[in-house]
Amino acid sequence: DTGVSQDPRHKITKRGQNVTFRCDPISEHNRLYWYRQTLGQGPEFLTYFQNEAQLEKSRLLSDRFSAERPKGSFSTLEIQRTEQGDSAMYLCASSQGQNTGELFFGEGSRLTVL
């Protein structure tokens, strides 16, 4: 068990470019979550999946954001036409089975938009 892994750890891009982040959850976990964290704030929910189904999306997730989880394994979060306000840490978390509550987090992908 290697935990939740995220790639890349850091991404610097110019405004208007597209970026994609990948998350590999703990292998037996069927639930996967994306959060966004800006400096000095707590994580804000973006979206989550149960297996390959995207069950909830936050209003924070504008039409420039899209997330997928094909085959219910890894997930990608794509941001199109990035804006400076998109600069943040993007956290992925996973959990298993019944509603015990605990989420296991990755180390995050930090995005800087110049």
Added chain:
Amino acid sequence: AQTVTQSQPEMSVQEAETVTLSCTYDTSESDYYLFWYKQPPSRQMILVIRQEAYKQQNATENRFSVNFQKAAKSFSLKISDSQLGDAAMYFCAYRRFDGTASKLTFGTGTRLQVTL
């Protein structure tokens, strides 16, 4: 909508002393989970302690304990015998108990410094 409030942006404690971090929340639900997560600098967030709202007994995990006051919607974290490794951001979080994969709602966090 559920909200979680942490009114202490920063706290400081001397090594071996005890510190209490505060958290209040707002919900109309009767069943839910509450959590404290720790986020060390440049490291991933990890669970410190969990409390089920239907349990009257306060949760305890080694040096960490909570004071859960359901009527007051208060959920504080007490760290005893503080260690240098306890220095981190601490987030209080709420999760609805609805049998599905509902999301965690986090507070804004408290930065804990541990001094010698």
